[in-house]
Structure formats: C-alpha cells, structure tokens
Amino acid sequence: MDPASYTVNLTVRSLQARAVNVPLKRPLQTGGGLVATAPLVLIDLETTEGVTGSSYVFCYTPLALRPVAQLLSNLEELIRDRPLAPQAIEQDLQRRFRLLGAQGLTGIALAGIDMAAWDALGKACGLPLVRLLGGEPRPIPAYNSCGLGLIGPDRAGPEARELAAPGFSAIKVRLGYPDLETDLAVVRAVREAVGKDVLLMADYNQCLSVPEAIRRARRLDAEQLYWIEEPTLADDYLGHAAIRSQTRTPIQLGENWWGPHDMSKSLAAGASDFVMPDATKIGGVTGWLRAAALAESNGRPMSCHLFPEIGAHLLAVTPTCHWLEYADWASPLLRNPVVIEGGNAVVSETPGVGLEWDEEAVRRYAFD
Numbered sequence: 419m420d421p422a423s424y425t426v427n428l429t430v431r432s433l434q435a436r437a438v439n440v441p442l443k444r445p446l447q448t449g450g451g452l453v454a455t456a457p458l459v460l461i462d463l464e465t466t467e468g469v470t471g472s473s474y475v476f477c478y479t480p481l482a483l484r485p486v487a488q489l490l491s492n493l494e495e496l497i498r499d500r501p502l503a504p505q506a507i508e509q510d511l512q513r514r515f516r517l518l519g520a521q522g523l524t525g526i527a528l529a530g531i532d533m534a535a536w537d538a539l540g541k542a543c544g545l546p547l548v549r550l551l552g553g554e555p556r557p558i559p560a561y562n563s564c565g566l567g568l569i570g571p572d573r574a575g576p577e578a579r580e581l582a583a584p585g586f587s588a589i590k591v592r593l594g595y596p597d598l599e600t601d602l603a604v605v606r607a608v609r610e611a612v613g614k615d616v617l618l619m620a621d622y623n624q625c626l627s628v629p630e631a632i633r634r635a636r637r638l639d640a641e642q643l644y645w646i647e648e649p650t651l652a653d654d655y656l657g658h659a660a661i662r663s664q665t666r667t668p669i670q671l672g673e674n675w676w677g678p679h680d681m682s683k684s685l686a687a688g689a690s691d692f693v694m695p696d697a698t699k700i701g702g703v704t705g706w707l708r709a710a711a712l713a714e715s716n717g718r719p720m721s722c723h724l725f726p727e728i729g730a731h732l733l734a735v736t737p738t739c740h741w742l743e744y745a746d747w748a749s750p751l752l753r754n755p756v757v758i759e760g761g762n763a764v765v766s767e768t769p770g771v772g773l774e775w776d777e778e779a780v781r782r783y784a785f786d
C-alpha cells in the first residue's frame with residue numbers, strides 16, 4: 419500500500435494548539451536550571467476528511483507556552499486547504515521562514531506540525547508510523563531519565579534504585595555540582611545502589627567550560643560511565659571535539675541541534691561519539707529521517723531526546739538505533755502512555771503515533 423496515494427485524498431482543514439503545564443513527579447534540577455513542570459503545547463491537525471493528526475511539543479519554560487501556541491495558530495493559514503503531504507508542507511514552511519530562520523520557537527512549531535501531519539497520514543493509511551516509514555515494530559532499548567537531578571549523593575542512591583526497579587538496564591544522572599568531588603560522590607552512590615550491570619549515563623547540561631569539562635571527564639573516566647552528555651555549550655562543536663580527544667568516556671551530543679544542518683556541522687567537527695537528536699529541534703519526522711541518514715553515513719549510534727512516544731517509532735527505522743530516553747512527562751495527558759517492558763519501549767501498533775488525549779487531564783492542566 420503506497421502512503422503517497424493517500425496524500426491527494428486528505429486536505430488540511432484546521433490546526434488547534436492547546437497549552438498545558440504538567441507538574442513533574444520528580445522536579446529536575448540540572449546544570450542548566452530547574453525543570454519543575456512539563457510545559458507542553460498539544461497540537462491537533464484536522465483534515466476535511468475527518469482524520470486528525472496529533473503531536474505535542476515541549477517548550478522548556480511556561481514563559482514560552484503562549485508564544486508557541488499563538489505561533490501555531492498563526493501558521494494555520496499557511497497550511498489550510500492544502501494536501502496533507504508532510505514533506506511538501508515542511509519544505510514550503512522552511513522556505514517561508516528562511517529569512518527569520520527555522521530555529522527556536524519557530525522551529526519547534528514547524529516540527530509540531532510535521533509530526534501531526536505524519537500522524538494523520540498514518541491514521542489515513544491504517545498504519546502505525548513505524549510501518550508507514552517502511553519499518554516494523556520491535557523492542558527499543560530505553561534508559562530511565564525521569565529523575566536523578568542535582569539532589570546530592572545521599573538522595574541519589576535511593577532514587578537510582580527506584581528508577582531501575584521497573585526493569586531498566588540503564589539510567590541517567592545529572593551532574594554539574596559546584597565541585598568535582600560531589601560529582602564523583604554522586605556517581606559512586608548511584609553505582610553502589612544499582613550495581614555494575616545497570617548502565618549509567620551522565621548529563622552536564624552544558625554547564626562547564628571546556629578546560630573544566632576536560633578536568634572532570636578525565637577523573638570520571640575511572641567510573642565507567644556509558645557516556646558524558648553536553649559537558650559544555652551545545653553549539654561549541656570544536657570544544658566538544660577537544661573534550662572528546664582527551665577522555666576515554668564517550669561524548670554524547672545532539673539534543674540542541676537545530677535541524678540536520680547543525681548535526682552535519684557537529685559531525686564534521688568530530689564533536690561526539692554518539693548522537694541524540696530531539697524530535698522537535700531536528701525538524702519532526704521529516705528532519706529525523708534526514709538526521710538518521712547522517713548518523714548512518716558517519717557511523718554514529720543514534721538515540722532520541724525526550725518524546726518517547728514518537729521516538730520509539732523513529733528509532734525502529736533508524737539504521738544506527740541506540741537508546742530511547744524514557745521521560746514520562748506527557749504520560750498524565752495520554753490515554754495510552756508508552757509502555758516499557760523488560761527495559762524496552764514497546765512500539766505502538768495503533769495507526770499513526772498512537773497519541774490519544776485524556777481530555778479531563780488536558781482540562782486539569784490547561785495553562786490559562
């Protein structure tokens with residue numbers, strides 16, 4: 419069944435954007451700041467044929483919720499009454515925003531439309547996104563990223579046990595304490611709590627200078643971390659390359675790439691061993707497919723940042739599929755949150771991405 423044959427039969431009718439702010443079970447203090455809530459904009463793209471595609475975007479701060487929701491509302495007129503062809507829509511919107519730049523809030527909004535369009539196409543074809551893209555559902559290795567903020571060594575051990583308890587074989591800890599010794603104490607407390615068989619990733623959230631990152635990474639080499647993520651500013655590719663050249667622990671980068679072009683620059687600089695795009699910043703499904711091709715051609719294992727619901731589908735068609743970051747931040751809004759079995763994400767067989775809003779919860783967390 420050729421998905422392209424369905425595009426002429428679907429026409430965009432409207433675009434709805436709703437802002438919600440969901441409290442986190444575990445507020446996350448990171449080297450980049452406190453994340454106490456999940457500020458999300460829920461997107462519903464309706465077609466004249468009655469098929470609705472859904473997606474959501476993460477806005478990082480409640481201050482961005484109204485601007486993103488308003489921007490999406492403004493974009494409706496650019497896609498209304500046109501055929502539902504995700505790649506064609508993406509190319510047109512990229513062209514329209516070439517002078518402004520398709521980064522920041524604009525890039526997030528465009529990616530939200532792209533993901534909703536692909537969801538609608540999958541529903542129209544009666545196929546889950548993974549099959550629409552030519553793949554098949556399979557277990558995707560997941561690590562638990564729902565906690566272990568900057569909470570200190572005394573609390574880190576017990577929380578690590580809680581995160582690993584559902585069967586995860588990998589968890590992530592945030593580092594970036596005022597001194598290196600506390601970083602080391604936290605890593606050791608977590609390792610003691612979960613044992614040597616659970617992989618441990620570490621994330622600095624861009625909080626170190628390049629010299630300090632090299633100093634800390636060298637000391638952390640003995641702690642058997644699976645990767646060190648964003649030790650310095652995300653767009654300092656040469657800085658990351660310098661850190662990478664002087665540490666044995668692999669460097670992870672990518673959640674702050676704005677589109678495949680940023681990814682290409684980072685790869686050219688040799689900035690990281692692994693890559694981890696964010697679905698909204700990389701450009702939705704369309705951008706992800708381009709990024710996956712870059713990862714394969716450069717031999718880089720590719721993980722996803724947040725968005726586990728769509729990330730499971732995308733990783734299942736990624737040649738260098740690595741790890742899914744499991745964050746349950748949108749789960750309170752979903753009738754069928756992503757399922758983790760044996761430490762793996764289960765790819766939904768529901769047509770499209772499988773998102774279905776719990777409207778009562780949407781009303782409860784509405785951002786007014």
